[in-house]
Amino acid sequence: MTKLTYIAHDGTRFEVEAENGSTVMENAIRNAVPGIEAECGGACACATCHVYVDEEWSDAVGEPEAMEEDMLDFAFDVRPSSRLSCQIKVSDELDGLVVRVPERQA
């Protein structure tokens, strides 16, 4: 199991144990992290699971692919650390990952 931390917009921390191979979005939904909507259910089609990856984790998480970049155009308040959490797969390398939830999704 891999440890993930979500920091909600109001500062509340959610620490969860995630299975490798699942997505950061799925674990947010399963653990009812507020602010992650995932309207399309993980199809990289709606930009409502937008998160900011903590700086120290940006290299490990990597850059979004072209399709995700396209979708990020629709997200609210996009920053260089923006990712769609449905496109981040949990693995051992991400043990301890910290992501922040934006003020709102749309």
Add this chain to the structure above:
Amino acid sequence: MTKKTDIVIIGAGPVGLFAVFELGLLDLDCHLIDILDRPGGQCAELYPEKPIYDIPGWPVISAQGLVDKLMEQIAPFKPEFTFNRVVAGLEKLADGTFRLTTDENEVFEAKAVVIAAGGGSFQPKRPPIPGIEAFEGTSVHYAVRRIEDFRGHDILIVGGGDSALDWTLNLQPVARSVTLVHRRPEFRAAPDSVNRMRALEASGDLRFQLGQITELRGSDGALTSALVKGPEGETEISCTRMLPFFGLTMKLGPVAEWGLNLHENTIRVDTEKFETSTPGIFAIGDINWYPGKLKLILSGFHEAALMAQAAKHIVHPDERVVFQYTTSSTSLQKKLGVI
């Protein structure tokens, strides 16, 4: 002019489309109204190319593929469509007829209403710019209804998809100036549109600015300029009209004001008829709620079949409904045009 029909279906997504089939088998004519410009709802708007794996009998089908098949399946019943419209008003008349009014003041009358509006109506996303609301409807628009309204203006267009690029190209000839702002140098829009935009930029006929809008300036709803924060710092761009294109989001919309019992952002129904708290108004698909509800297309199809039986009793109260199978019933097969 009032358009009369048996059933008005609000929403032309997969569940609304399949409702036409079930209602059609029971001789009920349908008119569908949708805010999008084509059938398919979320399947067409959000994820047309994505595969769906849980449609019975289809191990895999694309969302657009499913919409196309449903359109083929309901064609014998000749449903009528009104696109690009929101049902703004719904009232029950003294004789039990429902009167629906669209945002463009078209009027429909039906004996029963089926709300199959999914997650609600698609509305343009508002970009995260403080105070943008004050300029909406006067200087900031999310769609172009009449090109003439933009003639002679300094127009700021924001976004990188087809809507942003198409309007950049279409408004450029009538505008005093056009500036396109996008947060990155890559565009989702068709490459041909991007090339044409770049050519106009090279000839000095429009301006492209990399970055994101951080502030709008002006007063009393009249925009005068916008601040764009980009890799090279902040730039102030003079503009009197702004068109942000950040895609669509779903909102429950006017449905919330029709006096129906709601459960969070969904409509409460029973599980026998899928009827709302107002007799004669049904709700099927993602927009409804009942204990055990699953937001699956296949559940919406089931709901459509049961709803149709109940709607039949409302429209033709004196007719006895004989349950039949399409496989063996010659009368159903005649309706489908297969014999």
